[in-house]
Amino acid sequence: QSVLTQPPSASGTPGQRVTISCSGRSSNIGSNTVNWYQQLPGTAPKLLIYNNDHRPSGVPDRFSGSKSGTSASLAISWLQSEDETDYYCAVWDDSLNGWVFGGGTKLTVL
Amino acid sequence: EVQVVESGGGLVKPGGSVRLSCAASGFSFSSYSMNWVRQAPGKGLEWVSSISSNTKYIYDAVSVRGRFTVSRDNAKNSLFLQMNSLRVEDTAIYYCARGGVGAQRNDVFDVWGQGTMVTVSS
Numbered sequence: 001q002s003v004l005t006q007p008p009s010a011s012g013t014p015g016q017r018v019t020i021s022c023s024g025r026s027s028n029i030g031s032n033t034v035n036w037y038q039q040l041p042g043t044a045p046k047l048l049i050y051n052n053d054h055r056p057s058g059v060p061d062r063f064s065g066s067k068s069g070t071s072a073s074l075a076i077s078w079l080q081s082e083d084e085t086d087y088y089c090a091v092w093d094d095s096l097n098g099w100v101f102g103g104g105t106k107l108t109v110l
Numbered sequence: 111e112v113q114v115v116e117s118g119g120g121l122v123k124p125g126g127s128v129r130l131s132c133a134a135s136g137f138s139f140s141s142y143s144m145n146w147v148r149q150a151p152g153k154g155l156e157w158v159s160s161i162s163s164n165t166k167y168i169y170d171a172v173s174v175r176g177r178f179t180v181s182r183d184n185a186k187n188s189l190f191l192q193m194n195s196l197r198v199e200d201t202a203i204y205y206c207a208r209g210g211v212g213a214q215r216n217d218v219f220d221v222w223g224q225g226t227m228v229t230v231s232s
Contacts, residue, residue: 099157
């Protein structure tokens with residue numbers, strides 16, 4: 001079981017807004033910044049959001065991140081079919097002295 | 111082009127050893143911390159190990175501590191993962207990922223390789 005808790009699945013229809021949560025504890029999300037990764041089938045993960053709410057160059061502004069207390073969220077606005085894939089949150093854990101990933105959320109575009 | 115390329119995976123028997131390599135290019139390798147992240151078939155991502163730019167700080171996941179050793183050769187722009195006492199549950203794709211130029215706790219894994227598959231089976 002992952003240190004960070006993500007819903008295993010999420011879904012939405014094209015054009016909708018979907019949010020994916022990532023729940024942690026004081027030693028990880030409560031103390032450090034959260035990054036989000038997108039992984040398309042059969043490919044390496046790709047950085048989607050860093051430092052809670054920053055987008056790397058090239059990532060559409062439909063993707064946004066936020067953090068409050070010991071939880072973080074990834075929001076995807078104007079959902080598109082190509083957004084259907086897996087999403088992971090990640091953060092440094094001060095107690096474990098290492099990185100922890102959420103279990104991943106599989107997003108389905110209906 | 112900024113990239114990292116992993117190699118060295120393959121089929122290994124339980125209890126065996128393998129050494130993974132990651133060749134970096136297109137950036138100042140010696141300035142960045144580096145990481146290994148793995149993904150078992152059909153499973154999620156699991157961080158394995160992190161090494162600072164000057165090798166002073168090394169962190170390992172509990173699941174591999176005492177069995178895996180990360181190292182780097184800045185002169186050759188290369189990262190390594192020596193994997194000993196391999197178990198069936200170590201079967202995974204192993205990714206090399208670039209960290210950052212500051213403290214490893216602030217790393218952002220912004221460059222990933224395509225991964226190399228390690229299969230531990232008798």
